[in-house]
Amino acid sequence: xxxxxxxxxxxxxxxxRGHARLRAVTxxxxxxxxxxAGAVGLALPGAQHAASAGTASASTAASAPASSGSTASTxxxxxxxNAAARKTAARSSGSxxxxxxxxxxxxxxxxxxxxxx
Amino acid sequence: xxxxxxxxxxxxxxxxxxxxxxxxxxxxxxxxxLVNRQGRLPGLPRFAVTGLHRNLSLLAVGFLAxxxxxxxxDPFVTIGxxxxxxxxxxxxxxxxxxxxxVSLDLMLVLIVTSLARAHxxxxxxxxxxxxxxxxWPVALAHSVGSSGDLRAGPLLALTAACTLAVAGxxxxxxxxxxxxxxxxxxxxxxxxxxxxxx
Numbered sequence: 546x547x548x549x550x551x552x553x554x555x556x557x558x559x560x561x562r563g564h565a566r567l568r569a570v571t572x573x574x575x576x577x578x579x580x581x582a583g584a585v586g587l588a589l590p591g592a593q594h595a596a597s598a599g600t601a602s603a604s605t606a607a608s609a610p611a612s613s614g615s616t617a618s619t620x621x622x623x624x625x626x627n628a629a630a631r632k633t634a635a636r637s638s639g640s641x642x643x644x645x646x647x648x649x650x651x652x653x654x655x656x657x658x659x660x661x662x
Numbered sequence: 663x664x665x666x667x668x669x670x671x672x673x674x675x676x677x678x679x680x681x682x683x684x685x686x687x688x689x690x691x692x693x694x695x696l697v698n699r700q701g702r703l704p705g706l707p708r709f710a711v712t713g714l715h716r717n718l719s720l721l722a723v724g725f726l727a728x729x730x731x732x733x734x735x736d737p738f739v740t741i742g743x744x745x746x747x748x749x750x751x752x753x754x755x756x757x758x759x760x761x762x763x764v765s766l767d768l769m770l771v772l773i774v775t776s777l778a779r780a781h782x783x784x785x786x787x788x789x790x791x792x793x794x795x796x797x798w799p800v801a802l803a804h805s806v807g808s809s810g811d812l813r814a815g816p817l818l819a820l821t822a823a824c825t826l827a828v829a830g831x832x833x834x835x836x837x838x839x840x841x842x843x844x845x846x847x848x849x850x851x852x853x854x855x856x857x858x859x860x
Contacts, residue, residue: 557853563707570706574689578682578721586678589811591670 664777676732677726677811681820684805684812686722687826690715691798694791695831717778724775726766749838758808761800768797798828 693715694711696703703711730746733739746750749760772783772794779787802825806812838840843851 557715560709561708564713566706567710567713567717570710570714571721574714574718575721576688578725581685581727582682583680585681585817589674589677591674630720 666753669737672732672736676718676729676736676739677809679732680805680809681811681817683722683725683729684801684824685820686718686725687798687801688827690719690722691828692831693718695835699842700833717772721774723769726769730766732800755808758804762808765797765801765804768793768800772797827837 665678694710695701697715700708700709702708706714723807734741734743734746739821741752742753743758745759745763747763747770749837750756750765751763751809753757771790775782775787775790802821
């Protein structure tokens with residue numbers, strides 16, 4: 546009888562230890578996931594990509610008839626350049642960004658187009 | 663140096679949570695296979711492996727919710743609410759985002775049926791749980807197809823590691839299932855072994 550009670554209490558203690566370990570592992574996995582998400586977010590390409598792609602984007606925009614004119618492409622605000630660069634980076638990296646939208650600041654004269662004759 | 667600003671934060675958050683979600687889903691998949699073949703993890707009792715499988719799947723759903731919410735909220739993305747669950751409804755990269763919607767739908771079925779397991783019966787739950795084998799590859803295809811992040815550098819290695827982990831676990835499951843005595847003959851085998859011991 547006493548042996549049976551000992552076995553039962555030992556099994557209950559073992560089960561409680563198992564639950565505690567499960568909680569600890571789950572909490573560790575949750576914290577590790579959050580930390581990893583932050584680290585991955587910081588390490589993801591985009592900024593450098595965008596900065597290097599910015600010039601190409603601006604020049605591409607200048608040569609496209611539907612986009613801003615040469616005045617806008619050369620004198621565009623930094624936010625417009627960044628937006629265009631981000632879209633170019635998104636296009637090349639295939640990330641979640643709307644690749645088809647035009648830059649926000651397209652306030653050029655629109656009179657100069659590529660291959661002007 | 664990171665390029666995270668107030669205007670790009672959602673974009674980065676969506677990408678980062680998507681990657682973590684893939685890793686978590688891989689872990690859930692491997693643990694599920696382990697649970698199925700009564701496998702164990704060092705330092706954890708068997709019931710804790712099942713519990714970890716469940717907890718990590720709920721954690722993955724949390725990350726998935728952030729991934730989807732940030733993708734929709736990002737002003738540079740035109741995905742739309744319907745495209746979250748309806749395949750091919752997104753005007754942007756409809757195929758790859760559509761695969762994400764399929765994967766999300768499958769995952770919802772898996773989670774809901776697991777939570778309602780007591781009501782739908784073990785047989786139905788088990789049949790529906792086979793969908794997990796479709797959910798993971800579709801999620802992988804969505805991850806690789808919709809983002810170039812996983813196609814180069816360390817994240818390509820991470821993708822390969824996830825694929826190898828699931829392939830390895832699947833192989834282990836098949837090998838163990840072939841070696842195991844079929845359920846119908848198990849009782850006879852145990853009884854004859856006991857009779858032999860006497």
